[in-house]
Amino acid sequence: VEVDLQAIQDELVAIAYEAGKMILAANPVDIAMGSKINAVDIVTEADQAVEKMVSTRLSSKFPEVSFMGEETYKPGMKLGPEPTFVVDPIDGTTNFVHSFPNACISLGLAVERRSTVGVIYNPWQDLLFTAIKGRGAFMQRGKSSTPQRLPLAKTPGPLNGLGEALVAIEWGAHRDGPNYDLKVDVFRKLAASKETGGSMVHSLRSLGSAALNIACVAAGEMDVYWEGGCWAWDVCAGWCILEEAGGIMASGNPGNFDPEMDSRVYLAVRGAPSGQKEIVEEFWKVMGDKAL
Numbered sequence: 001v002e003v004d005l006q007a008i009q010d011e012l013v014a015i016a017y018e019a020g021k022m023i024l025a026a027n028p029v030d031i032a033m034g035s036k037i038n039a040v041d042i043v044t045e046a047d048q049a050v051e052k053m054v055s056t057r058l059s060s061k062f063p064e065v066s067f068m069g070e071e072t073y074k075p076g077m078k079l080g081p082e083p084t085f086v087v088d089p090i091d092g093t094t095n096f097v098h099s100f101p102n103a104c105i106s107l108g109l110a111v112e113r114r115s116t117v118g119v120i121y122n123p124w125q126d127l128l129f130t131a132i133k134g135r136g137a138f139m140q141r142g143k144s145s146t147p148q149r150l151p152l153a154k155t156p157g158p159l160n161g162l163g164e165a166l167v168a169i170e171w172g173a174h175r176d177g178p179n180y181d182l183k184v185d186v187f188r189k190l191a192a193s194k195e196t197g198g199s200m201v202h203s204l205r206s207l208g209s210a211a212l213n214i215a216c217v218a219a220g221e222m223d224v225y226w227e228g229g230c231w232a233w234d235v236c237a238g239w240c241i242l243e244e245a246g247g248i249m250a251s252g253n254p255g256n257f258d259p260e261m262d263s264r265v266y267l268a269v270r271g272a273p274s275g276q277k278e279i280v281e282e283f284w285k286v287m288g289d290k291a292l
């Protein structure tokens, strides 16, 4: 299937703006019934309504492109090599439910299981991130402003190891079992002093949205984002934006974001003239041999 990446990006941006209006107008207390894993894995009626709007618009405009969305995903679904939209209608649902104004719609296109177009939009800040593989990544703060190329710094500085990094992390929904134990262990080691076996990063941040964490790393506003337990729709759009901004995405399964894969560990590192590989190696040591 041949696809026009620019036409796809234009439509994804138009959809993101429509979704933004729906999200701002929605009532976040309308929690939907669903098959989520536990009481902190929340889905609202707005998540479902936005995904419906997105899939309807995309299937009428690009019927040849497959679709995978967070709210309609069923165990057993695979991300194939054919062009596929990978969509999270509201990434940061917990923030949305609490009226914490930091969530987004995350719209990606995967081709050959690689992120090829990414659009992320935070309607509270009217903040848009876009990228097409090979054509650069951009951030637009306010619809009438000029898009800025990412990273925002003209000359990003070198990465001097975890000890000098601002690191984004997320708790995610797993609150017991091996995934929870891994997170607690990694967070402790990141924060702890060198004397107690830690890397003592400058600090840890949690924006509450995987996609916005990745976008911040792409912009160069944070150095690293790590999460154990992300889904394809959390990372697909951000992945292209990050790479086009000179960043790298390392993962337990390199280059692969199949929702059915064993390891769903993702590590995003910002663009830098040096120090990217070293920080990835340092991070894998923090994780030890505990893959998910």
Ligand code: IPD
Pocket: 070, 088, 090, 091, 092, 093, 094, 170, 171, 172, 173, 207, 208, 209, 210, 211, 227, 229, 230, 231, 234
């Ligand atoms: C979640 C958010 C959260 C992250 C989870 C994601 P959702 O997405 O991005 O910050 O920790 O791993 O699944 O449920 O809000 O779409």
